[in-house]
Amino acid sequence: MFADFFKSIAQFDDPKFRLVVWRGLGLTFAVLITAFTLIVMGLNQLAQSAAVTAIIGETSWLGNLLNIGGVLFTFVLSIWLMVPIASAIISSFFDEVAQAVEARYYPNLPATRGMKLQDQILTTLGFFGILLLANLGALIFSIFMPFLAPFIFWAANGYLLGREYFQVAAMRRMSRSDATRLFQRHRGAICFSGILIAIPLSIPLVGLFIPVLGAATFTHQFERLRALPSG
Secondary structure, eight states: OHHHHHHHHHGGGSHHHHHHHHHHHHHHHHHHHHHHHHHHHHHHHHHTSHHHHHHHOSOHHHHHHHHHHHHHHHHHHHHHHHHHHHHHHHHHTHHHHHHHHHHHHOTTSOOOOOOOHHHHHHHHHHHHHHHHHHHHHHHHHHHHOGGGHHHHHHHHHHHHHHHHHHHHHHHTTSOHHHHHHHHHHTHHHHHHHHHHHHHHHTSTTGGGGHHHHHHHHHHHHHHHHHTSOOO
16 A cells, blocks of 8 residues: 555656646635635625624724634634545546556556546535535544544544545446445555545645545555455
């Protein structure tokens, strides 16, 4: 599994990798900026609403306070949302990353049909929802046990990244049921790889580049594990 990881790092010189990274980063920041703008606009509208004015009267300081609070809240929220957003966005480009890996390391594989656009959208939204809930749960749990926060983050994201990315890689080459069986047979190794990917995810900014690395790593891992005897 470490060989899978380091082969993926070595492929960052691939222009196809870099293209996915920059597209993913661009979309991630676009989503976060949009969320920031909507929150600030919403708070301004709230401060100027008739209901608020009727309660506390005309106050210029309230709008300023809400703006400052909105900026701080959005900044904290963006740090928390950055990982699930980036991971979900990169999952929509998974096929491009997998094709780049296969072109360099597995050139004799037959072509895949690829996922339909509808399936890609549903997979991306489902993956984002799962990551969002898992990170919310980890965040709440970490408030009460802060000394365990990094381990909770790594465990939750490691399991989810391992399961989802591996099964997406597998379903490019086999049915969903076969992919699930292969995951269950090698659950421990796959989840360990997920944790290996999740650890650098917790490093600010560096974590934005990790989902592409994860997509490549699990493409390697799938090819290696499916070649093992099933017994």
